[in-house]
Amino acid sequence: MRPRAVIIGMMGAGKTRVGKEVAHIMHLPFADADVEIEREVGMKIPAYFERYGEPAFRKVEAELIAYFLEDFDGIFSLGGGAPMTASTQDALASYIEDGGRVVYLDADPAEAMERANRGGGRPMLNGDANARWKMLFAQRDPVFRSVANVHVHTRGMTPQGAARKVIDMVSQRTVHVTGTSIDPYDVAIGQGAMNHLADVLGDKPVRVALIHTQPVQRHSDRARALLRQSGYEVSDIVIPDAESGKTSAVANGIWERLGEEGFTRSDAVVGLGGGAATDLAGFVAATWMRGVRYVNCPTSLLAMVDASTGGKTGINTPQGKNLVGSFYTPAGVLADTKTLASLPNDIFIEGLGEVAKSGFIGDPEILSLLEAHADELRAFNGAVFLGTPLENVVCELIERTVSVKARHVSADLKEKGLREFLNYGHTLGHAIEKLEHFRWRHGNAVAVGMVYAAELACILGYIDRDLVDYHRTLLTSLGLPTSWHDGSFEDVLALMHRDKKARGNELRFVVLDSIGHVVHLDNPPADAVREAFERIRR
Numbered sequence: 001m002r003p004r005a006v007i008i009g010m011m012g013a014g015k016t017r018v019g020k021e022v023a024h025i026m027h028l029p030f031a032d033a034d035v036e037i038e039r040e041v042g043m044k045i046p047a048y049f050e051r052y053g054e055p056a057f058r059k060v061e062a063e064l065i066a067y068f069l070e071d072f073d074g075i076f077s078l079g080g081g082a083p084m085t086a087s088t089q090d091a092l093a094s095y096i097e098d099g100g101r102v103v104y105l106d107a108d109p110a111e112a113m114e115r116a117n118r119g120g121g122r123p124m125l126n127g128d129a130n131a132r133w134k135m136l137f138a139q140r141d142p143v144f145r146s147v148a149n150v151h152v153h154t155r156g157m158t159p160q161g162a163a164r165k166v167i168d169m170v171s172q173r174t175v176h177v178t179g180t181s182i183d184p185y186d187v188a189i190g191q192g193a194m195n196h197l198a199d200v201l202g203d204k205p206v207r208v209a210l211i212h213t214q215p216v217q218r219h220s221d222r223a224r225a226l227l228r229q230s231g232y233e234v235s236d237i238v239i240p241d242a243e244s245g246k247t248s249a250v251a252n253g254i255w256e257r258l259g260e261e262g263f264t265r266s267d268a269v270v271g272l273g274g275g276a277a278t279d280l281a282g283f284v285a286a287t288w289m290r291g292v293r294y295v296n297c298p299t300s301l302l303a304m305v306d307a308s309t310g311g312k313t314g315i316n317t318p319q320g321k322n323l324v325g326s327f328y329t330p331a332g333v334l335a336d337t338k339t340l341a342s343l344p345n346d347i348f349i350e351g352l353g354e355v356a357k358s359g360f361i362g363d364p365e366i367l368s369l370l371e372a373h374a375d376e377l378r379a380f381n382g383a384v385f386l387g388t389p390l391e392n393v394v395c396e397l398i399e400r401t402v403s404v405k406a407r408h409v410s411a412d413l414k415e416k417g418l419r420e421f422l423n424y425g426h427t428l429g430h431a432i433e434k435l436e437h438f439r440w441r442h443g444n445a446v447a448v449g450m451v452y453a454a455e456l457a458c459i460l461g462y463i464d465r466d467l468v469d470y471h472r473t474l475l476t477s478l479g480l481p482t483s484w485h486d487g488s489f490e491d492v493l494a495l496m497h498r499d500k501k502a503r504g505n506e507l508r509f510v511v512l513d514s515i516g517h518v519v520h521l522d523n524p525p526a527d528a529v530r531e532a533f534e535r536i537r538r
């Protein structure tokens, strides 16, 4: 058992007070390294320092911390100087590697100094206590920053408020997206992720265009309040829902509004909603003055796992899906699972289509999680979802799916080859969406598209029938469709030729040759393309 969180910070930062509050709220035990050391050595720390000196104390401290890092299931707070010891730094790094959260509690220096001086008895502050505190801060702050993976500012907060912030942040997961042609950014996943909006936007923007749809009004109200509290001028822009928002007319209306409201290049866009809203908002951000900062706040499962990350932004045209757009990377993605509380069951299930896709192409553990939790996932009910074990499963699925996406995007932002693997199931999927006038949801169409791609791969000898059957069984168990009966092959074929992977007159698919291994399939035989289509109609 490892601690749920380890709290570090300067003397007087409130590690013990806040740590106890966190433990209380989370119904967990709390341990303070200094108290445990006093118990271990049988004397008060000032007396131990006096008798044996600091090096001996640091040795005992490091041993005790190493022990607790391996065998304590609760909230563990460390003494201010503990992270300065090399062996403790190593132990914390291995704890983080194992999924641990090291929280740097960063308090207001004046408040921390005052608290640290209160009551005296701190051997490290002997002499001019404030001057010593400042000197130690200068030495320790860079180390705290480097050993912690969660940084919590607590200036002006009550211990309860700080504890709530710590809880939100330790239960969050982060996927870091980077690459040679990408300004690095984080995808923060978990309850309260949206609270970081101002941190991610930074202090350059004066105006923020908050682009969202009506069904997510309560979440955009929260975002607007957070933005206004942080001093931004917010333009609330409501767009038509779903695919109706991904049009040139809607984009044009927003460009006009940004012009009228004096948006400059240092201002910003926040896209909040499902994938259609984040695609449109990203496109507006990419094109306004040739590119302004934007942050996505996805509120559907599909937008969290896929659409909000990776920088594909765009709109549809009457001829097809996403035919106009650009690759334009967000400054950050805040996937706040609190927003899933209002997500209807069918839209949640649709998102599982893209989750399964990532499992097939890049992470078999996703498939195992989907299999193990298929019944609960299919019965998703947002009203009772938060705080349940299912939330943890969903967070893990989001983190894993975003990680698969991040790997592909990092290596090939502009989709020269590898990134096309993320398009598994999309060649037919996009054609179905278009022919169904977007009444079919994207994730559902992709589910059928994956079965089609699996049938095609099987016909051409890339995979055996068992793997095709596995596609059908898994997707069905999640409540996703695996067949489509409308539309003619000729209409589908014409649309597949307009797919962005097509080259000249040649079709290009991506298919599996085993789970986790994807290959390009260029210009496959026409009869195989048709036969696979017949098979998804049965």
Ligand SMILES: NC(=O)c1ccc[n+]([C@@H]2O[C@H](COP(=O)([O-])OP(=O)(O)OC[C@H]3O[C@@H](n4cnc5c(N)ncnc54)[C@H](O)[C@@H]3O)[C@@H](O)[C@H]2O)c1
Pocket (backbone or CB within 6 Å): 213, 214, 215, 216, 241, 242, 243, 246, 273, 274, 275, 276, 277, 279, 299, 300, 301, 302, 303, 306, 307, 308, 309, 310, 311, 312, 313, 322, 339, 340, 341, 342, 343, 344, 347, 350, 351, 354, 441, 442, 443
């Ligand atoms: N850019 C990319 O890389 C990428 C990746 C995958 C999908 N996409 C695009 O994403 C879109 C599909 O995304 P989607 O499935 O989220 O569909 P969507 O954006 O149409 O949203 C589905 C519906 O759910 C509503 N909704 C969203 N969050 C809600 C919430 N928390 N509570 C209540 N209602 C909520 C929306 O308002 C909408 O009515 C498609 O346009 C697809 O092409 C883009």
Ligand SMILES: O=C(O)C(=O)C[C@@H](O)[C@H](O)[C@H](O)COP(=O)(O)O
Pocket (backbone or CB within 6 Å): 306, 310, 312, 321, 322, 354, 415, 419, 420, 422, 423, 426, 500
């Ligand atoms: O990010 C990608 O790359 C993808 O292909 C992800 C897809 O799941 C997504 O639906 C994307 O919008 C499809 O892009 P398109 O280029 O085929 O329009």
